[in-house]
Amino acid sequence: MKFIELVLQNFGPYYGRQVINLNPNFDEENSHPIILLGGMNGGGKTTLMDAIRLALYGHRAECSTRGNLSYGDFLVQCINSHTQADDTRVELVFEHLENDKPIKYRIVRTWDRNLKEGKDTLGIFNIKDDTWKLEDLVNTWDDYIENLLPLGISSLFLFDGEQVKELAEQEVPPETVIDAIRALLGLELAERLALDIEILANRKRKEIADSQDLNNLEELEEKLTELQAEYRTVKELADSELELIQKLEKEQKEAFDKFVSEGGKIAAERNQLEKQLHQKVAEVEEARLGMCELAASVLPLGLIESLLIQGQTQAEKEFRIQQAQIARDILFERDRRLLEWMQKLKMETTQVDQIKDFLEADVATLNANLLQPEKMWMLADAETLSELGNVLYYLQNSRNLAKQQLKILKNKEDEIVALERQLQTAASPEEYNTLLGALEKAQNQVIETKANYENTKRHLSELDTEIEELKKELRTFTTQTIDRKSTEHIINASAKVQETLKLFREKLTLKKLNKLEVKVTECFRYLLHKSDLVHRVAIDTNTFSLSLYNLQGKIVPKHRLSAGEKQLLAIAFLWGLARITGRRLPIAIDTPLGRLDSSHRGNLIERYFPSASHQVILLSTDTEIGKKEVETLRDLGAIAQNHLLQYDSAKRQTTVIEHKYFW
Numbered sequence: 001m002k003f004i005e006l007v008l009q010n011f012g013p014y015y016g017r018q019v020i021n022l023n024p025n026f027d028e029e030n031s032h033p034i035i036l037l038g039g040m041n042g043g044g045k046t047t048l049m050d051a052i053r054l055a056l057y058g059h060r061a062e063c064s065t066r067g068n069l070s071y072g073d074f075l076v077q078c079i080n081s082h083t084q085a086d087d088t089r090v091e092l093v094f095e096h097l098e099n100d101k102p103i104k105y106r107i108v109r110t111w112d113r114n115l116k117e118g119k120d121t122l123g124i125f126n127i128k129d130d131t132w133k134l135e136d137l138v139n140t141w142d143d144y145i146e147n148l149l150p151l152g153i154s155s156l157f158l159f160d161g162e163q164v165k166e167l168a169e170q171e172v173p174p175e176t177v178i179d180a181i182r183a184l185l186g187l188e189l190a191e192r193l194a195l196d197i198e199i200l201a202n203r204k205r206k207e208i209a210d211s212q213d214l215n216n217l218e219e220l221e222e223k224l225t226e227l228q229a230e231y232r233t234v235k236e237l238a239d240s241e242l243e244l245i246q247k248l249e250k251e252q253k254e255a256f257d258k259f260v261s262e263g264g265k266i267a268a269e270r271n272q273l274e275k276q277l278h279q280k281v282a283e284v285e286e287a288r289l290g291m292c293e294l295a296a297s298v299l300p301l302g303l304i305e306s307l308l309i310q311g312q313t314q315a316e317k318e319f320r321i322q323q324a325q326i327a328r329d330i331l332f333e334r335d336r337r338l339l340e341w342m343q344k345l346k347m348e349t350t351q352v353d354q355i356k357d358f359l360e361a362d363v364a365t366l367n368a369n370l371l372q373p374e375k376m377w378m379l380a381d382a383e384t385l386s387e388l389g390n391v392l393y394y395l396q397n398s399r400n401l402a403k404q405q406l407k408i409l410k411n412k413e414d415e416i417v418a419l420e421r422q423l424q425t426a427a428s429p430e431e432y433n434t435l436l437g438a439l440e441k442a443q444n445q446v447i448e449t450k451a452n453y454e455n456t457k458r459h460l461s462e463l464d465t466e467i468e469e470l471k472k473e474l475r476t477f478t479t480q481t482i483d484r485k486s487t488e489h490i491i492n493a494s495a496k497v498q499e500t501l502k503l504f505r506e507k508l509t510l511k512k513l514n515k516l517e518v519k520v521t522e523c524f525r526y527l528l529h530k531s532d533l534v535h536r537v538a539i540d541t542n543t544f545s546l547s548l549y550n551l552q553g554k555i556v557p558k559h560r561l562s563a564g565e566k567q568l569l570a571i572a573f574l575w576g577l578a579r580i581t582g583r584r585l586p587i588a589i590d591t592p593l594g595r596l597d598s599s600h601r602g603n604l605i606e607r608y609f610p611s612a613s614h615q616v617i618l619l620s621t622d623t624e625i626g627k628k629e630v631e632t633l634r635d636l637g638a639i640a641q642n643h644l645l646q647y648d649s650a651k652r653q654t655t656v657i658e659h660k661y662f663w
Helices: 045-060 071-078 135-139 141-148 161-169 175-185 188-208 211-261 264-268 270-295 299-344 349-369 382-425 429-481 485-527 563-581 598-608 627-635
Strands: 002-011 014-021 034-039 088-098 101-111 121-126 129-133 158-160 536-539 546-549 587-590 616-620 639-648 653-658
Touching (some): 002 045, 014 639, 014 653, 045 101, 045 141, 045 587, 121 135, 135 141, 175 485, 270 382, 299 349, 485 536, 485 598, 546 563, 627 639
Parallel strands (some): 158 587
Antiparallel strands (some): 002 014, 101 121, 121 129, 536 546
């Protein structure tokens, strides 16, 4: 099955007659399955999905804006508010195989503001001749479309990103999805057969029982009917309570988020924060006292450190000069004694003169290098020079210690500012009480509703046990009161067949789900960029909930998955269902990329959309399937058609521009 064309006339924001070509180009060698429809939020994408559902299912369609409206009120609501024309219509052309031959039908639904009996007018035409209205097909259309695309499974092929998000966040799929899965896998046939056999067995009991037996039998059956009716009522109550729990848990989360965002949590921690603030203030005061002690020591000398260094340099220079002068005097005395000794030796005058000249030159050199005229103003001795060096050493240590203290002081002051800012954002006592009251109310509602739900489930279990016991009593009653062997054989055989059917259902479910697990695992690992995260996906046979296992066979908690990975898991689940059933059905996705990050979005663009089906209709904004994503799909050759839903906010009308997208 594939959709060929959608026509909207004065439907929702679509003013006048708007024709949308949905025909994909798909064959075994060259696949172009994607029909890309771009539109901004509020521009008519969801309305377009509603139009497809409405064309197919009429009053049974599960449209997004219908709510609790009657079908007639919903149709009137869908009429374009600016149109003066009486005719509003939705047309859908689709093709499918009948007797291995392709055949096309056009579904036409028309109505105006003056509805007759609250219904639209349905017409089914053969596409070869639109004037040929198939009256027989009109009268049996609901049964006909159920064979092609049953309403129960349509939500698994015509869905939106928000639906995928909800499916990803729930541990157990909702009841509607479970029913659709059973229908898609063909599991409801065995259940229907078991019910038919039960009806046949009851009918046979009535045929052969005497009047007293018949009265007893009818009394048991009446009680069974009442219990089954009560069971259905309690089951509906349990389902509604479960939905209420999910709603209240969402409200509880919103109340908690508001409690945190508006300062309730900080207000609850005020005493602790104030204690921390006082401690930090005390630490700052202690650091300042330490700075004061440093300031009372040698630290102020840091203001004249350059003068102290200059004095130290001068003192060292003077000290060296003093030492040189002492050495010079010693040398003079030695030279005098040396010359006297040489004279006593009566050395040659020439040699003595040479030695004398050498000594005089050496003294001159010493005077030139070390004993240059220098004003002596420090006059520091060795002890004073040592004390000055100690002062400079301690001054450097004090400066380093002061820097550390200043850094600590700055950090403490920053922490004080942060604590004061937190305390400023704390809610007032009145606001805190209001926020806390709202949070406690939401929590109490969740607790109370969960308690009611547990009581309802317990009641449901008791009813189920009572029903089973009554059925067992009926079967026992049958064996005790029925005389005719042939009918008795039928009834006994019915019980055996039901047991066999029960076993068959279990094995069929297990077999189908084993195949589905393989497909879902393949699809999920194919979509997931971290292919080593999950080795196997398991599906519970009763609840259809998903469990993930790694390569070592250990379970992978679902909370370890990111929000995007959970959405990919939900998409893989839907994709695996579509693949295992073998039905060639089109897929339409509104808001296809949800809140996926770039890597997961890329995997979905490159791997899922081109392979999801022979026809994939994507309704996207410019931020979901943007320029990069469109270019990727075009490079893959996956796009057959692209149209732009251009919305005029001033006129509140949408116009379809063919062969165009945002880029």
